[in-house]
Amino acid sequence: MAKRRTNPDYLNGVPELLLLRLLEQRPMYGYELVQEIVRSTGERLEFGEGCIYPLLHRLESEGTLTAKRQQVGGRERVVYRVTRKGKGKLAEAAARWMRVAEAVTLVLHGGHNEQRQTAIA
Amino acid sequence: MAKRRTNPDYLNGVPELLLLRLLEQRPMYGYELVQEIVRSTGERLEFGEGCIYPLLHRLESEGTLTAKRQQVGGRERVVYRVTRKGKGKLAEAAARWMRVAEAVTLVLHGGHNEQRQTAIA
DNA sequence: CCTCCATGCCTCATGGTTTCAGGTATCAGA
DNA sequence: TCTGATACCTGAAACCATGAGGCATGGAGG
Numbered sequence: 001m002a003k004r005r006t007n008p009d010y011l012n013g014v015p016e017l018l019l020l021r022l023l024e025q026r027p028m029y030g031y032e033l034v035q036e037i038v039r040s041t042g043e044r045l046e047f048g049e050g051c052i053y054p055l056l057h058r059l060e061s062e063g064t065l066t067a068k069r070q071q072v073g074g075r076e077r078v079v080y081r082v083t084r085k086g087k088g089k090l091a092e093a094a095a096r097w098m099r100v101a102e103a104v105t106l107v108l109h110g111g112h113n114e115q116r117q118t119a120i121a
Numbered sequence: 122m123a124k125r126r127t128n129p130d131y132l133n134g135v136p137e138l139l140l141l142r143l144l145e146q147r148p149m150y151g152y153e154l155v156q157e158i159v160r161s162t163g164e165r166l167e168f169g170e171g172c173i174y175p176l177l178h179r180l181e182s183e184g185t186l187t188a189k190r191q192q193v194g195g196r197e198r199v200v201y202r203v204t205r206k207g208k209g210k211l212a213e214a215a216a217r218w219m220r221v222a223e224a225v226t227l228v229l230h231g232g233h234n235e236q237r238q239t240a241i242a
Numbered sequence: 243c244c245t246c247c248a249t250g251c252c253t254c255a256t257g258g259t260t261t262c263a264g265g266t267a268t269c270a271g272a
Numbered sequence: 273t274c275t276g277a278t279a280c281c282t283g284a285a286a287c288c289a290t291g292a293g294g295c296a297t298g299g300a301g302g
Contacts, residue, residue, distance in 0.1 A: 012133040012259055012288080014225060021228050031279050044224035051260055053281060074268055075279055094229055101222050103165035104135060107142050108215055133259080133288055152250050172289050174252060195297055196250055 015047050015055055017097055020082060020090040023065065029077040030056055056080055064089050136168050136176055138218055141203060141211040144186065150198040151177055177201055185210050 018037055022028065028036060030053055038046050056078075059065045064086040070077045082090065139158055143149065149157060151174055159167050177199075180186045185207040191198045203211065 014221065015260080017225065018228055025231070029279080030281095040228050041224035042227060044220050044227075048261065049280085050262065050264095050282080055259090057281095073278095076268095077279070097225060097229070099165050100135065101226070103162035104138065104218060105222070106163060106165075107139050107161050108218070110146070136289075150250080151252095169290065169292095170251085171253080171291065171293095176288095178252095193250095197297095198250070 013093065013097070014045070015051055016059070017090075017093045018045075019052070019055060019059070020064070020086060020093065023080055023082045024087065024090060027079050027081045029070075029079045031077075033080075059086070134214065134218075135166070136172055137180070138211075138214045139166075140173070140176060140180070141185070141207060141214060144201055144203045145208065145211060148200050148202045150191075150200045152198075154201075180207070 015037075018041070019033060022033060022036055022040065030049070033056075034047065034049055034052050037052075056065065056067075060067050060080070063083060065080045066083055068079050068081070070079055136158075139162075140154060143154060143157055143161065151170070154177075155168065155170055155173050158173075177186065177188075181188050181201070184204060186201045187204055189200050189202070191200055
Protein backbone atom coordinates (compact mmCIF):
# COMPACT_ATOMS: atom_id res chain seq x y z
CA MET A 1 0.00 0.00 0.00
CA ALA A 2 0.81 3.64 -0.23
CA LYS A 3 3.16 2.87 -3.12
CA ARG A 4 6.04 5.19 -2.47
CA ARG A 5 6.77 7.39 -5.39
CA THR A 6 10.48 7.89 -5.04
CA ASN A 7 11.04 9.58 -8.34
CA PRO A 8 8.59 12.44 -8.87
CA ASP A 9 10.28 13.22 -12.06
CA TYR A 10 7.74 13.27 -14.81
CA LEU A 11 8.48 14.18 -18.34
CA ASN A 12 5.49 13.54 -20.46
CA GLY A 13 6.18 12.67 -24.02
CA VAL A 14 9.93 12.46 -23.60
CA PRO A 15 10.14 8.66 -23.73
CA GLU A 16 8.23 8.63 -27.00
CA LEU A 17 10.42 11.32 -28.48
CA LEU A 18 13.66 9.59 -27.53
CA LEU A 19 12.40 6.25 -28.73
CA LEU A 20 11.50 7.55 -32.16
CA ARG A 21 14.75 9.39 -32.49
CA LEU A 22 16.90 6.44 -31.47
CA LEU A 23 15.00 4.03 -33.69
CA GLU A 24 15.43 6.41 -36.57
CA GLN A 25 19.18 6.00 -36.22
CA ARG A 26 19.00 2.24 -36.19
CA PRO A 27 16.45 -0.52 -35.53
CA MET A 28 16.49 -1.83 -31.96
CA TYR A 29 14.65 -4.09 -29.56
CA GLY A 30 13.01 -3.09 -26.33
CA TYR A 31 15.56 -4.22 -23.81
CA GLU A 32 18.26 -2.59 -25.86
CA LEU A 33 16.35 0.67 -26.01
CA VAL A 34 16.02 0.83 -22.27
CA GLN A 35 19.79 0.79 -21.97
CA GLU A 36 20.45 2.91 -25.01
CA ILE A 37 18.37 5.70 -23.57
CA VAL A 38 20.54 5.70 -20.49
CA ARG A 39 23.70 5.67 -22.54
CA SER A 40 22.76 8.21 -25.15
CA THR A 41 21.58 10.72 -22.59
CA GLY A 42 24.83 10.42 -20.71
CA GLU A 43 23.09 8.79 -17.74
CA ARG A 44 20.83 11.81 -17.39
CA LEU A 45 17.65 9.87 -18.02
CA GLU A 46 16.38 6.37 -17.43
CA PHE A 47 13.01 4.83 -18.19
CA GLY A 48 11.88 1.48 -16.91
CA GLU A 49 10.74 -1.41 -19.02
CA GLY A 50 7.25 -0.82 -17.73
CA CYS A 51 7.32 2.46 -19.60
CA ILE A 52 9.08 1.34 -22.76
CA TYR A 53 7.31 -1.89 -23.66
CA PRO A 54 3.77 -0.55 -23.54
CA LEU A 55 4.91 2.47 -25.49
CA LEU A 56 6.41 0.29 -28.21
CA HIS A 57 3.18 -1.67 -28.44
CA ARG A 58 1.13 1.46 -28.75
CA LEU A 59 3.40 2.95 -31.40
CA GLU A 60 3.29 -0.25 -33.37
CA SER A 61 -0.49 -0.46 -33.29
CA GLU A 62 -0.61 3.15 -34.43
CA GLY A 63 1.53 2.38 -37.42
CA THR A 64 4.40 4.49 -36.16
CA LEU A 65 6.67 1.48 -35.82
CA THR A 66 6.92 -1.97 -37.33
CA ALA A 67 8.00 -5.00 -35.31
CA LYS A 68 9.95 -8.02 -36.43
CA ARG A 69 10.65 -11.06 -34.27
CA GLN A 70 14.09 -12.58 -34.19
CA GLN A 71 15.65 -15.60 -32.54
CA VAL A 72 19.12 -14.91 -31.21
CA GLY A 73 20.82 -17.64 -29.24
CA GLY A 74 17.61 -19.17 -27.95
CA ARG A 75 16.29 -15.79 -26.89
CA GLU A 76 13.65 -13.86 -28.69
CA ARG A 77 13.98 -10.24 -29.65
CA VAL A 78 11.42 -7.92 -31.09
CA VAL A 79 13.17 -5.44 -33.31
CA TYR A 80 11.42 -2.18 -34.10
CA ARG A 81 11.79 0.12 -37.03
CA VAL A 82 10.32 3.57 -37.73
CA THR A 83 7.82 3.80 -40.56
CA ARG A 84 7.45 6.74 -42.89
CA LYS A 85 4.50 7.85 -40.87
CA GLY A 86 6.67 7.52 -37.79
CA LYS A 87 9.24 9.89 -39.21
CA GLY A 88 6.51 12.45 -39.59
CA LYS A 89 5.50 11.97 -35.99
CA LEU A 90 9.09 12.29 -34.89
CA ALA A 91 9.46 15.57 -36.72
CA GLU A 92 6.36 16.94 -35.06
CA ALA A 93 7.34 15.74 -31.63
CA ALA A 94 10.82 17.21 -32.00
CA ALA A 95 9.42 20.55 -33.12
CA ARG A 96 6.99 20.56 -30.21
CA TRP A 97 9.77 19.77 -27.82
CA MET A 98 11.99 22.53 -29.07
CA ARG A 99 9.17 24.99 -28.81
CA VAL A 100 8.64 24.05 -25.19
CA ALA A 101 12.32 24.05 -24.39
CA GLU A 102 12.65 27.52 -25.85
CA ALA A 103 9.72 28.74 -23.81
CA VAL A 104 11.05 27.39 -20.55
CA THR A 105 14.59 28.56 -21.17
CA LEU A 106 13.24 31.99 -21.98
CA VAL A 107 11.50 32.23 -18.65
CA LEU A 108 14.27 30.66 -16.61
CA HIS A 109 16.83 33.06 -18.00
CA GLY A 110 14.50 36.00 -17.60
CA GLY A 111 14.37 36.37 -21.34
CA HIS A 112 11.20 38.22 -22.26
CA ASN A 113 11.16 41.83 -21.08
CA GLU A 114 9.53 42.19 -17.72
CA GLN A 115 8.24 45.70 -18.29
CA ARG A 116 4.75 46.01 -17.05
CA GLN A 117 3.57 49.44 -16.01
CA THR A 118 5.58 51.20 -18.71
CA ALA A 119 2.82 50.99 -21.31
CA ILE A 120 1.48 54.56 -21.11
CA ALA A 121 4.82 56.31 -20.65
CA MET B 122 -19.23 12.52 -23.81
CA ALA B 123 -15.87 11.23 -24.98
CA LYS B 124 -14.30 14.51 -23.95
CA ARG B 125 -12.17 15.38 -26.93
CA ARG B 126 -8.55 15.86 -26.07
CA THR B 127 -7.55 18.36 -28.70
CA ASN B 128 -4.16 19.17 -27.33
CA PRO B 129 -2.12 16.04 -26.59
CA ASP B 130 0.71 18.23 -25.58
CA TYR B 131 1.84 17.20 -22.14
CA LEU B 132 4.64 18.76 -20.23
CA ASN B 133 4.59 17.48 -16.73
CA GLY B 134 6.08 19.74 -14.15
CA VAL B 135 6.51 22.68 -16.49
CA PRO B 136 3.60 24.69 -15.08
CA GLU B 137 5.03 24.40 -11.59
CA LEU B 138 8.47 25.43 -12.74
CA LEU B 139 7.21 28.48 -14.60
CA LEU B 140 4.96 29.49 -11.76
CA LEU B 141 7.75 29.43 -9.23
CA ARG B 142 10.09 31.28 -11.50
CA LEU B 143 7.59 34.01 -12.35
CA LEU B 144 6.52 34.43 -8.76
CA GLU B 145 10.14 34.74 -7.76
CA GLN B 146 10.38 37.79 -9.99
CA ARG B 147 7.32 39.41 -8.47
CA PRO B 148 4.21 38.43 -6.50
CA MET B 149 1.17 37.76 -8.64
CA TYR B 150 -2.36 36.42 -8.51
CA GLY B 151 -3.73 33.44 -10.35
CA TYR B 152 -5.54 35.06 -13.20
CA GLU B 153 -2.54 37.24 -13.82
CA LEU B 154 -0.23 34.24 -13.88
CA VAL B 155 -2.29 32.52 -16.52
CA GLN B 156 -1.70 35.45 -18.81
CA GLU B 157 1.83 36.11 -17.75
CA ILE B 158 2.83 32.60 -18.71
CA VAL B 159 1.52 33.20 -22.20
CA ARG B 160 3.31 36.51 -22.46
CA SER B 161 6.62 35.53 -20.95
CA THR B 162 6.92 32.44 -23.13
CA GLY B 163 6.30 34.50 -26.23
CA GLU B 164 2.95 32.76 -26.80
CA ARG B 165 4.70 29.42 -26.94
CA LEU B 166 2.86 28.00 -23.95
CA GLU B 167 -0.53 28.42 -22.36
CA PHE B 168 -2.01 26.71 -19.32
CA GLY B 169 -5.64 26.89 -18.38
CA GLU B 170 -6.99 28.10 -15.08
CA GLY B 171 -7.95 24.53 -14.30
CA CYS B 172 -4.25 23.77 -14.21
CA ILE B 173 -3.01 26.89 -12.46
CA TYR B 174 -5.43 27.31 -9.57
CA PRO B 175 -5.15 23.79 -8.18
CA LEU B 176 -1.40 24.03 -8.51
CA LEU B 177 -1.31 27.27 -6.52
CA HIS B 178 -3.41 25.67 -3.81
CA ARG B 179 -1.13 22.70 -3.62
CA LEU B 180 2.00 24.80 -3.51
CA GLU B 181 0.54 26.93 -0.78
CA SER B 182 -0.45 23.97 1.38
CA GLU B 183 3.07 22.63 0.94
CA GLY B 184 4.57 25.83 2.21
CA THR B 185 6.11 26.67 -1.12
CA LEU B 186 3.97 29.77 -1.52
CA THR B 187 2.12 32.14 0.76
CA ALA B 188 -1.20 33.67 -0.20
CA LYS B 189 -2.58 37.08 0.67
CA ARG B 190 -6.10 38.24 -0.20
CA GLN B 191 -6.64 41.69 -1.62
CA GLN B 192 -9.67 43.73 -2.58
CA VAL B 193 -9.15 45.69 -5.78
CA GLY B 194 -12.11 47.65 -7.15
CA GLY B 195 -14.72 45.32 -5.70
CA ARG B 196 -12.88 42.26 -7.01
CA GLU B 197 -10.87 39.91 -4.94
CA ARG B 198 -7.38 38.82 -5.76
CA VAL B 199 -5.23 36.20 -4.12
CA VAL B 200 -1.65 37.27 -4.41
CA TYR B 201 1.05 34.64 -4.09
CA ARG B 202 4.63 34.96 -3.00
CA VAL B 203 7.48 32.44 -2.96
CA THR B 204 8.74 31.38 0.45
CA ARG B 205 12.35 30.59 1.27
CA LYS B 206 11.48 26.93 1.02
CA GLY B 207 9.91 27.71 -2.32
CA LYS B 208 13.12 29.17 -3.64
CA GLY B 209 14.84 25.92 -2.79
CA LYS B 210 12.22 23.99 -4.68
CA LEU B 211 12.59 26.30 -7.63
CA ALA B 212 16.33 25.75 -7.73
CA GLU B 213 15.84 22.00 -7.72
CA ALA B 214 13.13 22.08 -10.34
CA ALA B 215 15.23 24.29 -12.59
CA ALA B 216 18.24 22.01 -12.22
CA ARG B 217 16.10 18.98 -13.00
CA TRP B 218 14.68 20.70 -16.03
CA MET B 219 18.06 21.62 -17.40
CA ARG B 220 19.28 18.11 -16.92
CA VAL B 221 16.37 16.80 -18.93
CA ALA B 222 16.69 19.45 -21.59
CA GLU B 223 20.35 18.61 -22.00
CA ALA B 224 19.56 14.93 -22.29
CA VAL B 225 16.93 15.42 -24.95
CA THR B 226 18.96 17.92 -26.93
CA LEU B 227 21.87 15.52 -26.84
CA VAL B 228 19.82 12.77 -28.40
CA LEU B 229 18.01 14.97 -30.88
CA HIS B 230 21.23 16.41 -32.20
CA GLY B 231 22.88 13.01 -32.27
CA GLY B 232 25.28 14.14 -29.57
CA HIS B 233 26.62 11.06 -27.80
CA ASN B 234 28.78 8.85 -29.97
CA GLU B 235 26.82 6.15 -31.69
CA GLN B 236 29.62 3.64 -31.73
CA ARG B 237 28.33 0.23 -30.87
CA GLN B 238 30.12 -2.78 -32.24
CA THR B 239 33.52 -1.15 -31.93
CA ALA B 240 34.12 -2.42 -28.42
CA ILE B 241 36.38 -5.37 -29.18
CA ALA B 242 38.37 -3.70 -31.92
C1' DC C 243 -31.64 49.06 -19.03
C1' DC C 244 -29.80 44.97 -20.64
C1' DT C 245 -26.42 42.22 -22.49
C1' DC C 246 -22.01 40.90 -23.31
C1' DC C 247 -17.23 40.45 -22.28
C1' DA C 248 -13.25 40.75 -19.28
C1' DT C 249 -11.82 40.03 -14.76
C1' DG C 250 -11.23 36.89 -10.94
C1' DC C 251 -12.01 33.02 -8.23
C1' DC C 252 -13.14 28.02 -8.07
C1' DT C 253 -14.09 22.55 -8.81
C1' DC C 254 -14.52 18.07 -11.05
C1' DA C 255 -14.49 14.12 -14.30
C1' DT C 256 -11.72 12.46 -17.85
C1' DG C 257 -7.92 10.71 -20.10
C1' DG C 258 -3.12 10.25 -20.85
C1' DT C 259 1.53 9.00 -19.06
C1' DT C 260 5.00 7.04 -16.09
C1' DT C 261 6.27 4.26 -12.13
C1' DC C 262 6.78 0.32 -9.47
C1' DA C 263 6.39 -4.18 -8.62
C1' DG C 264 5.65 -8.03 -10.13
C1' DG C 265 5.70 -12.43 -13.69
C1' DT C 266 7.92 -15.73 -17.27
C1' DA C 267 11.91 -17.90 -19.60
C1' DT C 268 16.75 -18.69 -21.38
C1' DC C 269 21.67 -18.62 -20.89
C1' DA C 270 26.45 -17.94 -18.88
C1' DG C 271 29.37 -18.17 -15.11
C1' DA C 272 30.83 -19.17 -10.34
C1' DT D 273 23.06 -25.05 -8.20
C1' DC D 274 22.32 -20.53 -7.73
C1' DT D 275 22.75 -15.97 -9.30
C1' DG D 276 22.58 -12.37 -12.51
C1' DA D 277 22.11 -10.71 -17.07
C1' DT D 278 19.21 -10.98 -21.04
C1' DA D 279 14.56 -10.49 -22.96
C1' DC D 280 9.84 -10.31 -23.04
C1' DC D 281 5.46 -8.94 -20.66
C1' DT D 282 1.38 -6.92 -17.49
C1' DG D 283 -1.50 -4.31 -14.11
C1' DA D 284 -2.44 -1.28 -10.29
C1' DA D 285 -1.39 3.05 -8.58
C1' DA D 286 -0.06 7.84 -8.85
C1' DC D 287 0.10 11.90 -11.08
C1' DC D 288 -0.76 15.70 -14.16
C1' DA D 289 -3.08 18.78 -17.46
C1' DT D 290 -7.34 19.42 -20.12
C1' DG D 291 -11.66 21.07 -20.83
C1' DA D 292 -15.86 22.25 -19.27
C1' DG D 293 -18.35 23.86 -16.15
C1' DG D 294 -19.95 27.40 -12.14
C1' DC D 295 -20.09 31.89 -9.42
C1' DA D 296 -19.63 36.95 -8.99
C1' DT D 297 -18.31 41.80 -10.16
C1' DG D 298 -17.53 45.76 -13.23
C1' DG D 299 -17.40 48.35 -17.52
C1' DA D 300 -18.76 49.28 -22.34
C1' DG D 301 -22.10 49.40 -26.13
C1' DG D 302 -26.42 49.04 -27.92
